[in-house]
Amino acid sequence: MSQSFLESVQARRTYYGISKESVVSDEKIVELVNEAVKHSPSSFNSQSARAVVLLGENHDKLWSIVLEALRAIVPADQFASTEGRIASFNNGYGTILFFEDHNVVAGLQQQFPSYADNFPLWSHQSSGMLQFVVWNLLEEVGFGASLQHYNPLIDEKVKATFGLPESWGLIAQMPFGKPTAEPGEKTFQPLEDRVKVFK
Template structure:
């Protein structure tokens, strides 16, 4: 793959809120994408602290039912219809990728390299962000649309209990995906000259 092809894939990645439960590729192919991303996305000190849960179908719907019921507890009744519609738009998808960071790994690095202890939680988040981007961009290349959501810590305990996950897995983000049924709006860009400086 040339760098131009890679950057084209980067450019094509967008946020899709309108998705259906159709898939453009098989569940197995999506599993392979996530598997390869987990293996090869970079991490600080090669810590490999990322943990991922991939949900399809009814399991995916269960996630967004959890989110809806937790939000129902805190969102005023008169405003809940809008919140419910938003959650249902994620639930309408075909699956979700849940991104976690293993805090046992982070703590181990803090103990092993005390001079950098304050940095490891930050670097852990950097690693997760890179993994999210790799998966998101790859899903886009299959014709699927996705978005990145953050309903932590509201849903953390229910998610951990529902799927029997370890206490030390910290939920970072949720990525619902499916076949796009609505196109994203035009992307606006801040002036590049205010964002990039080159010195020779």
């Protein structure tokens, strides 16, 4: 991991072509996720983020859950493309699930009632920062990853399958694996339309 932080940010991309081959040990993957969860910022230092690392058959199990949930709502004549998309995620080595603990958020709402309406929003912002940190760390060691959102369609089945607390709210899924194809071209909107500077 010799890249500067900015170089890492610039290099991070969405990879849909990934394989079940790993580029580091399972222990290293868990270490990266642990460090990201520990050090990513959160409002009021709430530390409400929760992460689940799915490898091997548990990774496959997740994408089977997603596929079956989609089979129930996607028209049959459109399902082939859906099946192909889910297969591309299942082709990866693993998946990181990102959750926020609603009990922590509710506790902050009770403790600081004047900010109560903001805590769910801040919770999602904290999760977004964690997702970004994990994504960059995975790519720095040689994985390709993408960020997916099949919640709330799969929430209850995921919690039941993996024995997770009811208070954990699923935010996103990040399948990852060794890249098998280059990501698509990335375009940028003019920065002068997006950044304003006042001196």
